[in-house]
Amino acid sequence: MRKRLIVTSLIVIVMQSPTHVNAGAFATELTQALNHGQLVMSYIRQGEQLANEIQMYQNMLRNVKQLPGQTYGPIAADLNNLANIVQGGQALAYSLSNLDALFRTTYPGYSTSPTAYYRQYQQWSQTSLDTTLGVLRAAGLQGQQLQSEQNVLNSLRGMAQTSDGQMQALQVMGEVNEQQVQQLMKLRQLMIADMTSKQAYQATMIQQNVSQEAASEWFFKGGGVSGDGKQYLPGLQ
DSSP, rough: OHHHHHHHHHHHHHHSEEETHHHHHHHHEEEHHHHHHHHHHHHHHHHHHHHHHHHHHHHHHHHHTOOOOOOOOOOOOOOHHHHHHHHOOOOOTTOOOTTTHHHHHHOOOOOOSSSOOHHHHHHHHHHHHHHHHHHHHHHHHHHHHHHHHHHHHHHHHHHHHHOOOOHHHHHHHHHHHHHHHHHHHHHHHHHHHHHHHHHHHHHHHHHHHHHHHHHHHHHHSSEEESSOOOOEETTTT
């Protein structure tokens, strides 16, 4: 298009030239016009090159521009709240620092010297119930946290739609990946709490059985038992 304009301009210049100019002068003017056209084309190419470079620098600046604000979930606070809420009463919470000692004290295993069996049975039952209640509390707390997590996802969705450049897009992807890791951590914590509850119930059942067996052994291997004044020997009518 530009070449056509230049050629048209040259034709107009030639047509407007005086008719009395001789051939030598005409050839000189035509050469000057062609040189001038080439110079104009050179300036046009330089301008296009400069515009391309400016566009390239603009793209580079846009690609390195960071997000004005980043969104992260309060994962540390959420995990601490979940760890604390499973502790209560006689629960065997996974987050207790003395879990090993508390378990061994609550469930001592087989013992041939049973004492106050009904009290121990009450303790085992209460431990299992409190541990189960802790898991339900943890599940309820995670249900309450869903609203705040939904707000975080909405914020990330908005940033993904308005991100400008590669850097912002990468940052949004990084935050989305972090949210996935946080959800896995919470799920893992809830699974640990559920496992703790199930193991506490299993330990209660095992302890009851072994305590009954230990009481039977103590009765049949022990000395005489006195009650109403009459003496009874184990194993005799």
